[in-house]
Amino acid sequence: MAHADRLPTLAVLRCFEASAKQESFTAAAEELGLTQSAVSRQVKELEEQIGTPLFRREGRGVRLTGAGRALADAVCGDLERLRRTIYHAIAAGTGPQVLAIAAPPTFAARWLVPRLPKFRDLHDGLEMVVYSRSEPFDLYKEQIDVAVHFGGWDWPGAQLSPLCPETLVAVAAPDLITRYGVSKPLDVLDMPLLHLSARTHLWEEFAKSLGHNGLALRQGSHFDQFSLVISAALAGMGAAILPTYLIERELNDGDLIRLADVTTDAVKSYFVATPMGKNLPLAASFTAWLRKQVIQPRMD
Amino acid sequence: MAHADRLPTLAVLRCFEASAKQESFTAAAEELGLTQSAVSRQVKELEEQIGTPLFRREGRGVRLTGAGRALADAVCGDLERLRRTIYHAIAAGTGPQVLAIAAPPTFAARWLVPRLPKFRDLHDGLEMVVYSRSEPFDLYKEQIDVAVHFGGWDWPGAQLSPLCPETLVAVAAPDLITRYGVSKPLDVLDMPLLHLSARTHLWEEFAKSLGHNGLALRQGSHFDQFSLVISAALAGMGAAILPTYLIERELNDGDLIRLADVTTDAVKSYFVATPMGKNLPLAASFTAWLRKQVIQPRMD
DNA sequence: ACTAATCCATTCATTTTATGAATGAATAAA
DNA sequence: TTTATTCATTCATAAAATGAATGGATTAGT
Numbered sequence: 304m305a306h307a308d309r310l311p312t313l314a315v316l317r318c319f320e321a322s323a324k325q326e327s328f329t330a331a332a333e334e335l336g337l338t339q340s341a342v343s344r345q346v347k348e349l350e351e352q353i354g355t356p357l358f359r360r361e362g363r364g365v366r367l368t369g370a371g372r373a374l375a376d377a378v379c380g381d382l383e384r385l386r387r388t389i390y391h392a393i394a395a396g397t398g399p400q401v402l403a404i405a406a407p408p409t410f411a412a413r414w415l416v417p418r419l420p421k422f423r424d425l426h427d428g429l430e431m432v433v434y435s436r437s438e439p440f441d442l443y444k445e446q447i448d449v450a451v452h453f454g455g456w457d458w459p460g461a462q463l464s465p466l467c468p469e470t471l472v473a474v475a476a477p478d479l480i481t482r483y484g485v486s487k488p489l490d491v492l493d494m495p496l497l498h499l500s501a502r503t504h505l506w507e508e509f510a511k512s513l514g515h516n517g518l519a520l521r522q523g524s525h526f527d528q529f530s531l532v533i534s535a536a537l538a539g540m541g542a543a544i545l546p547t548y549l550i551e552r553e554l555n556d557g558d559l560i561r562l563a564d565v566t567t568d569a570v571k572s573y574f575v576a577t578p579m580g581k582n583l584p585l586a587a588s589f590t591a592w593l594r595k596q597v598i599q600p601r602m603d
Numbered sequence: 604m605a606h607a608d609r610l611p612t613l614a615v616l617r618c619f620e621a622s623a624k625q626e627s628f629t630a631a632a633e634e635l636g637l638t639q640s641a642v643s644r645q646v647k648e649l650e651e652q653i654g655t656p657l658f659r660r661e662g663r664g665v666r667l668t669g670a671g672r673a674l675a676d677a678v679c680g681d682l683e684r685l686r687r688t689i690y691h692a693i694a695a696g697t698g699p700q701v702l703a704i705a706a707p708p709t710f711a712a713r714w715l716v717p718r719l720p721k722f723r724d725l726h727d728g729l730e731m732v733v734y735s736r737s738e739p740f741d742l743y744k745e746q747i748d749v750a751v752h753f754g755g756w757d758w759p760g761a762q763l764s765p766l767c768p769e770t771l772v773a774v775a776a777p778d779l780i781t782r783y784g785v786s787k788p789l790d791v792l793d794m795p796l797l798h799l800s801a802r803t804h805l806w807e808e809f810a811k812s813l814g815h816n817g818l819a820l821r822q823g824s825h826f827d828q829f830s831l832v833i834s835a836a837l838a839g840m841g842a843a844i845l846p847t848y849l850i851e852r853e854l855n856d857g858d859l860i861r862l863a864d865v866t867t868d869a870v871k872s873y874f875v876a877t878p879m880g881k882n883l884p885l886a887a888s889f890t891a892w893l894r895k896q897v898i899q900p901r902m903d
Numbered sequence: 904a905c906t907a908a909t910c911c912a913t914t915c916a917t918t919t920t921a922t923g924a925a926t927g928a929a930t931a932a933a
Numbered sequence: 934t935t936t937a938t939t940c941a942t943t944c945a946t947a948a949a950a951t952g953a954a955t956g957g958a959t960t961a962g963t
Contacts, residue, residue: 310686313613314921329939341922343940353689355697362930363939369699369728370692377688384684386610388677389653392670397655399669428669441880443743460760460880579879580741580760614950629910641951643911662959663910 311352318345319357320382323367323375326358380444387446391432398428402585406451408435409529410573413549415451422592426585442578448586450576451593458576464590466573467548467597471565473509474550475542480560488563489513495541496523497532505544509565548573611652618645619657620682623667623675626658680744687746691732698728702885706751708735709829710873713849715751722892726885742878748886750876751893761876764890767848767897768872771865773809774850775842780860788863789813795841796823797832805844809865848873 318341321331328342335342350357357371367375387403395401406415411433423429434447439458442450451466452458473491483494492515496506506520523541526532529549536543537558544565553559575590577583621631622642632642650657657671667675687703695701706715711733723729734747739758742750751766752758773791783794792815796806806820823841826832829849836843837858844865853859875890877883 310613310617310682310689312920313610316685317610327939328941337921338923339940340924340942344942345921347941353692355692355695360929360940363937364930365940368697370695370697373695373699373701374688374692377692378685381681381685381688382610385616385678385681388674388681389610392653392655392674392677395655395670395673397668397670399673401673612949627910628912637950638952639911640913640953644913645950647912660911660958663908664959665911 309352311349312345315345315349315352316378316382318342319349319375320379322346322358322365323371323379326364326366328365384444384446391446394432395430398430400426400429400585401432402429402589403432403434403446403448404450404589405434405436405440405445405447407437407453409533409549410451410453411435412530413533414551418596422589425592426588429585442576443581448577448583449589449593452574452576454571454574456574458574460579461576462579463574463576464594466575466594468572469567470547471505471544471567472547472554473542473544473562473565474536474554474559475562476537476539477557477560479539479542480562485562489515491542491562492520496520497535497541497543498523498525499529499532500525500527505565505567508567509544509563512566609652611649612645615645615649615652616678616682618642619649619675620679622646622658622665623671623679626664626666628665684744684746691746694732695730698730700726700729700885701732702729702889703732703734703746703748704750704889705734705736705740705745705747707737707753709833709849710751710753711735712830713833714851718896722889725892726888729885742876743881748877748883749889749893752874752876754871754874756874758874758876760879762879763874763876764894766873766875766894769867770847771805771844771867772847772854773842773844773862773865774836774854774859775862776837776839777857777860779839779842780862785862789815791842791862792820796820797835797841797843798823798825799829799832800825800827805865805867808867809844809863812866 317335318331318337321334322328322342325331325334328346329339332339332342346358353370353374355370356368357374358365359368391401391403404415412435416433419431419433423431434445436445436447436450438452438454439461440447442461450461452461452463453469456463473488475485475491475494479494483490485491485494492506492510498506498521503521503525507518510516510520524535526535529545532543533545533550533553535541536545537553542562545559547554550559554561575593577586577590617635618631618637618641621634622628625631625634628642628646629639632639635642646658653670653674655670656668657674658665659668691701691703704715704719712735716733719731719733723731734745736745736747736750738752738754739761740747742761750761752761752763753769756763773788775785775791775794779794783790785791785794792806792810798806798821803821803825807818810816810820824835826835829845832843833845833850833853835841836845837853842862845859847854850859854861875893877886877890
């Protein structure tokens with residue numbers, strides 16, 4: 304394949320990418336900090352190189368053609384890849400090694416990242432790039448070497464190895480507990496309850512497991528991330544059900560008090576996911592190391 | 604992720620790509636049809652953007668640093684991807700659909716391609732890009748939608764579905780047969796034998812299955828592709844063991860005469876491979892269609 | 904040790920390419 | 934209509950990439 308290599312310029316591709324996303328040259332121009340004129344001409348150039356109209360000009364406004372949409376999808380992916388490649392190279396600095404890691408936001412912030420320096424110290428010249436991402440995405444496309452996954456064995460294209468089960472506990476700030484005079488687990492339900500939007504059933508399940516009817520337990524404040532629930536709990540806003548892994552420090556320091564263990568029948572737990580087929584030794588070593596970090600399931 | 608998007612120019616990346624491949628700016632310049640000067644400066648620019656030396660200047664000559672090699676690998680892949688994307692878009696023309704197909708060279712030329720028009724006619728606006736490739740490569744990386752694979756269930760990252768077993772026959776050109784007066788299968792071994800380099804054991808296995816000692820049967824002419832073996836057989840150069848799928852026409856027209864069936868204990872056969880995880884309906888439909896094409900195992 | 908050849912770095916003048924500003928044409932909304 | 938919006942085009946300008954020439958450093962050959 305002698306590269307007669309008629310690749311369109313990056314300028315061209317970026318203009319097309321933005322235009323396709325927005326289906327508007329003016330908007331794309333704004334996004335790119337260019338004028339509409341520039342974008343218009345760049346897109347036209349791409350159309351000439353490809354030999355096919357990519358947008359249908361409809362009076363004012365443009366719409367992607369079929370060919371345009373197909374190309375846009377591909378090009379967006381390719382550019383994103385290229386950006387990541389460059390980004391990783393910058394992060395790697397002088398060393399040849401970067402490990403690209405993804406994990407759910409709160410898990411990353413509270414459990415994973417604090418432990419990373421130890422791993423980094425074991426490997427000379429290693430740098431890391433951490434992405435917070437919740438759940439199944441394409442490891443290959445996004446160029447992630449290792450991802451922490453919470454859920455089941457349900458990640459196609461990923462090599463999963465179990466990390467640890469989730470251990471849930473009901474907690475609250477000490478002064479809140481004093482105020483409500485909690486003595487037995489069921490008392491917890493009298494306090495204001497804090498919820499994670501994605502898992503609103505937790506309190507109900509907990510209540511049921513204690514013999515409570517479990518009705519109307521979804522009221523209370525809702526948050527879309529564990530970190531927010533944690534902040535709220537620390538602020539004494541209510542009781543929360545949280546994974547122990549995310550509040551190790553708070554439990555140790557007594558900023559949050561464990562009120563009851565929560566058992567859930569959902570068979571979800573933490574996994575380490577690596578891209579299938581790809582065989583990066585560093586990723587394997589990181590996986591092994593991660594699993595070792597979790598041997599001491601509780602430290603309180 | 605607000606794209607502060609400091610992507611190096613494509614010119615820069617291509618210069619780096621070529622330089623990395625050759626570990627020489629002058630050679631890279633030649634490959635790209637540029638001057639050494641241009642390449643030198645482009646590479647330098649990339650090094651400045653990344654913030655790390657990518658080549659070690661060693662007197663005359665340059666050598667990739669660790670970081671350089673890592674980046675080169677990634678960038679080569681990314682550019683190749685981009686090229687394919689553009690290439691496929693050009694091939695697709697006005698229609699939104701391209702199917703990228705890979706198959707072993709001779710199989711593609713003799714069996715697959717002749718049948719493709721029929722499939723294409725079933726799908727409006729469909730175009731195809733065909734690559735001849737022998738054996739396990741990364742479907743995702745190379746952006747192949749469907750690949751024909753000969754071998755076993757041994758393609759990681761690919762969804763395999765069986766197409767058909769390989770049916771081998773010993774054949775020769777009619778005049779050669781006359782000349783050697785072949786009457787029973789064992790007589791075949793008296794003729795000059797033609798071999799496929801990758802499978803030199805075929806004649807020996809054949810001979811053993813007939814009770815012959817099977818020694819010294821690897822001599823004769825060797826070729827690295829089935830198509831060459833076929834040409835040689837047609838030219839009366841000797842007898843060959845060939846898959847029926849590759850010589851359907853010749854058997855029908857009597858240009859090659861079937862001398863004996865060959866049974867092999869190797870459990871290899873043809874498969875259709877599609878990238879795991881990706882779920883392209885067109886690829887599925889092509890797979891199904893392919894398997895239907897093979898229902899009539901023999902047409903003679 | 905000298906010479907010739909090879910290769911990379913740098914500079915400067917030049918060409919090529921991308922861009923902005925201005926303007927026109929088409930369309931949709933008021 | 935009138936007005937506002939949006940894309941297309943043109944032209945002058947700014948920015949970027951390039952080639953030619955040159956210098957320095959290194960290796961190979963004698």
